[in-house]
Amino acid sequence: MPRYSDIEHSPFSLPAGEFNAITDIHGVKVGHFTLVEGDGEWIPGRGPFRTGVTVILPHDGNMYEDKVPAAAHTINGFGKVAGFEQLRELGQLETPVALTGTLNVPRVADVLITIAIEQNPHIGIGFDESGRRGYASVNPVVGETSDGFLSDIQARPIGENEVRAAIDDASSGVVKEGVVGAGTGTSCFGWKGGIGTASRIIPDKFGGFTVGALVQSNFGRPQELTISGVPIGRHIVPPGNVPNPSPGSIMIIIATDAPLESRQLGRLCRRAAFGLARTGSTCHGGSGDFVIAFSTAYRIKDRPSDILSVLPMLGDEQPVIGALGLAVIESVEEAIYNSLLMARTVTGRDGNTRHKLPVEEVRKLISRYGSGY
């Protein structure tokens, strides 16, 4: 299975990082647990399952002790993400970010709490003011899209073992894409979607920073699919009698090594929609389209020895934000293409099938209608 960069001489303005993945941001790791179980008729609460969980670790230390600056943005809020209120208030992440199927969010959030407690057994004890902390709690951040076309979502089968397995699986370098983890059962433009990732490096004159995106793609009507500006969905549509239900959602995770404050990371989040739109998304009425961005440039100690930190911070100069924004847009666009191209055909509950986007046909269409990018 090719990645987008294998089938198209890149139409992009910015170069990709080494792995063209969110893991190009030093220290970031991604792990998956994939659940494929059962076949045939849906027995609510029993399967079949085509689902999973994907975790993004800003670093592999104790996230609660060493938080990272972060922001969240809601493009369309028809979704059930966990942890956004505290993320907005404090501008920081204190757990890994986990992605899963819609109704499974609470169970995954619960496991993130369990793990944070293991690593930080003082959670719930509290400190007096000289310790400068109160009764510690922890804010798990979980995103989702619905894999209900292929999987039994009533059962919520992703629990403690599954989340732990995903975290154990986390690694730097190449990221598994397509039908894996939280992307196991998702659909994109009527085809099989899933996990995709990409990265961009901004010019040295703007700091030479890296931006990476990872998506869980689960949106779009077949006729809307656009790749490299070519309206693929006007030419090829998925075989068979594809129902055309609620055209879904997307989770977008952005990482960067640029030293930004939460407000600036929010600016990056808000540019993700421009990458999403390039692929044909029309942000349907039922979509839960959410963006989370974090920076690895500095860490925020849980109980710092000093209330002041000296931090290098990047300004809001227009071309710098412009370059970082462009990196977000191109990373998101390519990550979505990768989520499609790296997927394979999956048959799930009730025999429902999502087909793999036919790469050769796409290649031909781009070649025919491609426009000299």
Next chain:
Amino acid sequence: MPRYSDIEHSPFSLPAGEFNAITDIHGVKVGHFTLVEGDGEWIPGRGPFRTGVTVILPHDGNMYEDKVPAAAHTINGFGKVAGFEQLRELGQLETPVALTGTLNVPRVADVLITIAIEQNPHIGIGFDESGRRGYASVNPVVGETSDGFLSDIQARPIGENEVRAAIDDASSGVVKEGVVGAGTGTSCFGWKGGIGTASRIIPDKFGGFTVGALVQSNFGRPQELTISGVPIGRHIVPPGNVPNPSPGSIMIIIATDAPLESRQLGRLCRRAAFGLARTGSTCHGGSGDFVIAFSTAYRIKDRPSDILSVLPMLGDEQPVIGALGLAVIESVEEAIYNSLLMARTVTGRDGNTRHKLPVEEVRKLISRYGSGY
């Protein structure tokens, strides 16, 4: 145990409803499950427990089929509420609102999903567009404050049986207050806090509507407590060696029978802070202070037979919003007093004790310093 209205000739401008409770809004029910288990030393994950769950039902039908208009507001976002993104996007509630201890939110949200599925087994099946619905999911709304001073919060003991018990307990009329449900283990101004409620009726010329508030109080330093404008906390403080940790949070639920759209319910939410401030709150850095408001004046069908509804809607005329806002402020203020006055002394994990606010002393202080309200 007296309610506030028993100890003070009301300093308020607006009259209360029949029960001076959120249940004065016709159809609204409140239920609790209270967990008091174990004593002595904290064994993380095993107890002791002084916690629970409280549910607020906008109506006792199928909330998923008959949603209600709603809004949410974050005063200070250091908290872990569930369901706010979709609530904001769609301006509606489709489950009861549940309140519990901080780390227990995911487990309670998960139970609300279970119950919604039971009542609506098509969740997860999906419909084609002629059914005007996609793959159905459900958005559980759960609020929280931390009862970690008295209870083992690591264990997260509120699960399916407990939430079901709270829903079964739900009734109209008198609402149990103080050490009950989600208020079992919370602290307020260093005293025992908990659940409190109150209501107000606005003048007939503005529609004669009722507004009710229910709070889970868990905030404040002892010296800050203010009742009827009298700085009680300057005169009496809790006995013993009270640690002074993170001074907590509050959940505020507002109900009304006024026909308002979500934006207007948001206007009511934003006035809740003015009631909170009257009690002495200084909105500490670690507080998760959240407000949810809903109207019972009309229902929003899940799959309506007609895409258009004809609705009576209240305008934003200044005095009308002013009256509704005042009703919110006074209800929230009195609900917080009730949460204190109706509580009793509780000893929990590690022998930690939160004492009952001494009503007689409060009465005397109000009488002495009271000011002719």
Next chain:
Amino acid sequence: MPRYSDIEHSPFSLPAGEFNAITDIHGVKVGHFTLVEGDGEWIPGRGPFRTGVTVILPHDGNMYEDKVPAAAHTINGFGKVAGFEQLRELGQLETPVALTGTLNVPRVADVLITIAIEQNPHIGIGFDESGRRGYASVNPVVGETSDGFLSDIQARPIGENEVRAAIDDASSGVVKEGVVGAGTGTSCFGWKGGIGTASRIIPDKFGGFTVGALVQSNFGRPQELTISGVPIGRHIVPPGNVPNPSPGSIMIIIATDAPLESRQLGRLCRRAAFGLARTGSTCHGGSGDFVIAFSTAYRIKDRPSDILSVLPMLGDEQPVIGALGLAVIESVEEAIYNSLLMARTVTGRDGNTRHKLPVEEVRKLISRYGSGY
């Protein structure tokens, strides 16, 4: 000069209204005043001027007496719009919307106040509560982008006569596009941009409502320009030594006859970015990209005789919002194309020139690379 619909068999999903303009929403009128004055060297404060003002009237009655439901959304907030706070709080417009050059916003807002006072001489008098109004004020809503490449923006030449002339010019039916009104001096993808408009009609099964967009286009780098998915900017760039400064901003005004509340109009606003992205925008760091949406389906009386109104309201059913959102996206996309195609070459201050996008070359590129939309 052709409109987009003249050069391309529409790649769109939804049909346009009669005029393919924001004026397809019954009652909406658009008027312009265009200021072209002086040539040659810039004498700050004295010209030359290539600027103007465009007004959008939801109806041609007294907007203060008969307000309309509305919402505003900020895609990127590097701009100086007026009136957004009250628009958000009350969810309504009470003046026409005016568009002009960046630094001219206060002067135009001031004129809107003058006009509102003329029509409503009680503004500033106030009423007692029985009149259900306080000291009346008025909230002018003005948007902007910077025409500083072609025009002296320091002078702020748009004042009372100019705004009145634009209002007098307002008419239904065909809307003047391109180099007119607030679009007189703006640039788009390095070419001459300006005013553009388009409309869409959603299917009868979703109510058959009309959505229209009007834009003041002033954004984009040459190489980014994309039309119908064809990367025009990779093939043709403006002649001459074009400086590449801050790549600008856009104002987007959305009108509809669908009966929506402010929250829902906000949902439409947030979809405008998806139309903007289709044209190649990367939402640069210095862009002020703002959206205002209003509905003409009902009016909100300033001092209603009854505090309750009975209103038909459209629900948030996913396909309905999806259709309205698609109508927004396609209207915005086509409106931007029209702003380019209907423009002509303009030379302004210091001999700076923005060339007309060469329509024939664009037509050929679309024909060559076009992809069977």
Next chain:
Amino acid sequence: MPRYSDIEHSPFSLPAGEFNAITDIHGVKVGHFTLVEGDGEWIPGRGPFRTGVTVILPHDGNMYEDKVPAAAHTINGFGKVAGFEQLRELGQLETPVALTGTLNVPRVADVLITIAIEQNPHIGIGFDESGRRGYASVNPVVGETSDGFLSDIQARPIGENEVRAAIDDASSGVVKEGVVGAGTGTSCFGWKGGIGTASRIIPDKFGGFTVGALVQSNFGRPQELTISGVPIGRHIVPPGNVPNPSPGSIMIIIATDAPLESRQLGRLCRRAAFGLARTGSTCHGGSGDFVIAFSTAYRIKDRPSDILSVLPMLGDEQPVIGALGLAVIESVEEAIYNSLLMARTVTGRDGNTRHKLPVEEVRKLISRYGSGY
């Protein structure tokens, strides 16, 4: 005329700075221009005038060249402030903050533009990307409340000379309060309100930073007035036949020398409502209650030589934010009291009179009902 600290042994927790004023933050200056002109019958557009303008300068250099980090917050958005969108996006102030009467906002904003252009004649010229700036514009920030009870607001008499006079008047040290500048014509709880200020110093263990507030008070019904927890408005009301119209608005400006990012300054802004509530405000339906906060701890260069800055930043540790928040609350509360106590009786248009709050009676009521603060 006494300040609050002269009539009441402070009930506050934190000590005030040297001047108990926003000018206790080093470098901050405040200036006023006061317009008192004409008497008797209101001739719309001609007077009489009881109005003015107040400017707050974060520093007295070129604000456009040396911007300061800032945030804005809307408590209730029924108002016409200028500049909030860009302030939120970039988290910075690039002009002084000006306060004036409601309908005068555009004219004052226009003057701030004029002055910024004088100091920075390159505004409107633009730079290419190597200069890392585009066509420069400037974002004037202006707040307002309505002085329509005493003054002719239709005329908008505050223009260039008046704003320049206020800036020329700006000084550090003692701040003129009461009937001055933007407070000349405002009303508070039915009495004469106006400008007030106060400051607080947080404990050394939290950094020893100073927080100051300046308010333009124009809100409240007579019976709501509360001072030091004593319901003054239940005991004394303004003499004469006071109409009871729209109970107004407040502008709150917060300054600090604590090194905070914009998000954190937003946290401080959101605590201002708690100080406002202590004085009896019920946030009426027609109120425009806005907060702007800025830090003087570091400056943001307009075109920095380096895109990276090394900055000391304060963390979000709960007790630190708690202390800063308390400083905001107490400063706002006392600033409002000062705005009343330092005012004097003013008769304006149509003979409308706002009386001075009778200090001696207030002192007695506090003494009688005061409660041992």
